[in-house]
Amino acid sequence: MSERSTPSSSPPANLAFVASERPEAMEARASLARRYGDADPADAQAIVALGGDGFMLETIHRFLGMGVPIYGMNRGSVGFLMNEYVEEGLPERIACAEQAQIHPLRMTAVDASGQRHEALAFNEVSLLRQTRQTAKLRITVDGRVRLSEMQCDGALVATPAGSTAYNLSAHGPIIPLDARVLALTPISAFRPRRWRGALLNHKAQVRFEVLEGDKRPVSAVADNFEVRDALDVVIAEDREIVMTMLFDATRSLEERVTAEQFQA
Template identity: 50%
Template sequence: MSSPRIAFLASSAAPAQQALAELTARYGQWQPEQADVLCPLGGDGFMLQTLHRHGDLGLPVFGLKLGTVGFLMNQHRPEDDLCQRLAGGQPAHLHPLEMTAFTAGGEQVSERAYNDVSMLRQTRQAAHIGIDLNGQERLPELVGDGVLVASPAGSTAYNYSAHGPVLPLGSQTIALTPLAAYRPRRWRGAILKANTVVRFRVLDPVKRPVSVTADSHETRDVLQVTIVQSQRHVSLLFDPEHNLEERILNEQFLS
């Protein structure tokens, strides 16, 4: 069996650049468009950059942790045979969130998010946001710092720090989580079916402007944002002993 054609992609961090030189010398290097598998070297931030840039290629992705945070990455073990690890990798299928935003300037912006889409106040004034699900108003007015929608893979990131639920991978759910809600004070969010169409309406955009961020892509002065989970997916590969599903499960038992 021939070795896979690997496209190594590295962050600017020194350890990632050093690993890039060593790995390409050992396994060769292919452009993403000609490769069988993508191998980003870095942290979770660089993994998300890789998915945004090359996710449409439909290639499996095997990340190696050479950054600060590596929840979506595998351990970098230079002594191991990478081709054998790739052959034994277990896939985790991630369905990104598709976001469409309309701004006060008349723009329509579409972005994809593998972790979360978050609405955040732009000033010291609390945001006032209405929430509709599948075209039906569910919360007339949320007052607070904002609100987010997270995928299962992203539920352990910003969503978790905002006291949102950790969602099992493959659960066909998404998390709707308020950010420092002032009213209604006892509302802690909701777990929704993955095919739910979520719409946020900014109720006072002049006095209380709001921005939206899809992963790291920010759009300011939004009036309305619609979010739905994509039918398309990307496949991340993980070593069997430390796959993503097990990591997410472990997060639910951390104190």
């Protein structure tokens, strides 16, 4: 989930720069550090992430809990979560940026050995078949079985901020940031063929039970954290955790989500 708030009033004096391993990102970091200095992230008023969307997710997880907003600039292949790369006037751009406050999904997964795993996802939690055979999943929402058995390549639960990522590729809906819903989307469903997913209240708890897990193993992935041979996966939004992302006023995250719905 995401919430918007007003931008700050004065340009930040201390900026911290982090970059992906792509050469153009590393070069941008060096150039910006020479120009604006490079504060320790713990002392920074904003963290500037240089890379693509994958690196932005890594940065969000890395600095989660520090309370420092993150402003991304695109130095990667995909930049939906990033701002345009411009070196001039960066502190002023950050001061005028719109704030999007993102709440993650919390995944609790139990694997075939009985081990319990927890992880957070700001985009989506996805279940994916591990072998050539389709997965068999039972889907429960708020304690009520909604699909007793689905044969598929997998399924996912996406946040509004993540609805334009894997969820969109799987033909799931694009969700406005303030809609307070989650997308439950099948991935290549074989049975039932006509089920295209559901929109759920953001407070809903979704449970996936893996059927015939020994024969049809399934992995559970929360952003970039994977659990192999998952048997039971519970997903719910964690409202106690928030991360602030910054976007140029002319290209806010809300505007990008809206514009994406009109792409041919």
